[in-house]
Amino acid sequence: MADLDPVIHHSPLGDYQARRTVHPKRIDGPFRRFKWLIMAVTLAIYYGTPWIRWDRGPYAPDQAVLIDLAHRRFYMFDIEIWPHEFYFVAGLLIMAGIGLFLVTSAVGRAWCGYSCPQTVWTDLFQHVDRFVDGDRNARMRLDAAPFTWSKVARRAAKWSIYLVIAFWTGGAWIMYFADAPTLTRDFWSGDAATVAYITVAVLTATTFTLGGFMREQVCIYMCPWPRIQSALMDEHSLQVTYKDWRGEKRGSVKKAEKNPGEYGDCVDCNMCVAVCPTGWDIRKGPDISCITCGLCIDACDRVMREVGRPRGLIDYVTLDDATSEAKTGVVRPAWRNLLRPRTIAYFLIWGSIGAGLLFLLGTRTHTQISAAPDRNPAFTLMRDGSTRNNYTVKLRNMQSRPRTMRVSIEGLPGARMWTDDIAATRAARELEFNVPADQTASLRLYVIAPRGTGSQEFSFDLKALDAEGERDSVETQFQGAGGS
């Protein structure tokens, strides 16, 4: 067909649209209050946590939550994680991942609607809009108005508040990586590390842009999570649903009074669209734009109350329940969907990983020894016919206090050892070392065994000489002069 030209000839700009700013209207209701609560809690955690103090004694920082990258330590209240224990972090990340699976399969995009940082900060910035420029209609008027001094002043005021919040957000981030009071002082006196200023600048810029201007476009165009979520949800996952079987055909109260029976419950007031933070019309059905925050439910319930119709024209409903309700008219309670094999399985996986991590955390010791024998030369024959092997031995003191530790040779009859600092003349089967607080001491151990000692396994035993008396042991190989 000649008119079916597969090649498109037009301006590339034509394929793109200018963004339509969303001006969500203020609304109150249970879901809005829940959002307030979540926002208050998450922001308080984010901004406040670094300032919580936690006494760990003189040898460790007193910040409750601290990611000390320079010294490779992660502090979280009573827990201190060393780099070799990174599996705890990996475990937490896996739990976070499975937690998202669990939440998504049960309550759909609740993460997006309530606790995603993008949602929380967007919500915060939209409140700033409302505070400076007024509610939806006022903002739309102001948007359309020509640039006058008053509009410029308002814009400047609004963006200044954006900037303060953004800067505060970036500033809070770096507090997790250093002692917060010290860093704050250093930051303002210009003594902080360059990376601190760069980080604050970058996060200020991203918060300002993503929270102040990009907003719902991050969810719609940039975020991969909604795409994955659509694969995780099924017919038993909660989503915000407009009950079209009840709402259609839309018509005002007056029209409905004139023609009883012709119109559904939806009075076509467009409140659900006006309050939507992403500008979606939920009556078109579920969409990637819908972050399921429930604000349209609040709006619709209020309208239904005013016109004297039952609430829940828009509600959290699963696809399965919606089908059944459309058929029978019986509203099934949504919580039934929470307990089903899939969510229970997710929960069990999630919980067993958590229980495993807790078990590991409770049983780990703070005293460890490792030994690496020299491979070349594997042994050295000494003048008196004895054989010497050299080991690099590390003593790990994970307590926040210096400790004396005793290393002893188990097995290997007649063997004695010395180090670079303890002369061969003082060689013994047991040596004591002072290991600094929260550090690993690295030793060169020279182990000498009498003439005729063959290759064999033996152990270095470690005992901390303190009240707890923690122990550890490492098995290693002694290479005899006769070969193995």
Place this chain on the structure above:
Amino acid sequence: MGNKRVDEPTGIETVGHEWDGIEELNNPLPRWWLWTLYATIVWSLVYVILYPAWPLLEKGTEGVLGWTSRGELALEQNAEEARRAPILQAIAATPIAQLPLNADLMAEAVAGGAAAFRVHCVQCHGENAAGSEGYPNLTDDEWIWGGDLPTIEATIQHGIRQPDNGATRMAMMPGFGRDGILPPTQVAQVADHVLSLSSSGPANAAGAAVFATNCVVCHGVNGEGLRQFGAPSLNDAVWLYGGDRAAVAAQVNAPRHGVMPAWEGQLDPATLRMLAAYVHSLGGGEEFAAPPASTTTAPEVTPESAGTNGRP
């Protein structure tokens, strides 16, 4: 545009083309998305102007900043050399006997010596100085010429059997069999006696008599050796040319004499000193007459664990 139509269920216009019945709804991306594409193009243009970018026949375009990865490497190497210069100076200025008094400098010297050893010494002494037949193992406690720091340094400086170097370690053992000093039977007897000195074989009275007459001058009455002459001790378990009967007899018959270059003049004084410190550190190093005041220092702290006791 050929075939645009409005899709019934969604109310959205299609883009106007179809492939095997598949059509695409026109849900346009926001315009800023396109601007980011243009921004990356501008970025790449700036990059091409500033940095080396286009490969040409001879060489690439250079970029107006003049940056090269080689130049960056040279800068880093210069910085590293500048960092090391005062350390090397300090090592060169410290007599080796005083070196252990400064634990930090000693640690630097051992590390520098390990690096130099891998360049200049492993060819004979082997990786990590384990040695092999004819090439002394430097990790044990047997030292032909002495194993304290100044002696090791002197050995490295002047070499072994270097006639051109006045202070070289020079030692010659006669070829007792080859030169006809001893008949073969006596060579065998004395070999047996030598082995008995380290309890590696039965006593041999005839061999003992030959040893007393011919060998004790250098090797000592009990075969304890004499470092002054570079005569190895024969009463221990360490053998440079093998410790079985045939190897010992062969050495008595026609001794092999190893050589080592005199490194003085080839390597700078700091490197020589560092090599000595490294060799001394391998586990068999001996104390010298005036031992260092204190060798008790805290255990080394690994980078992995470097202090968290202070505030960040």
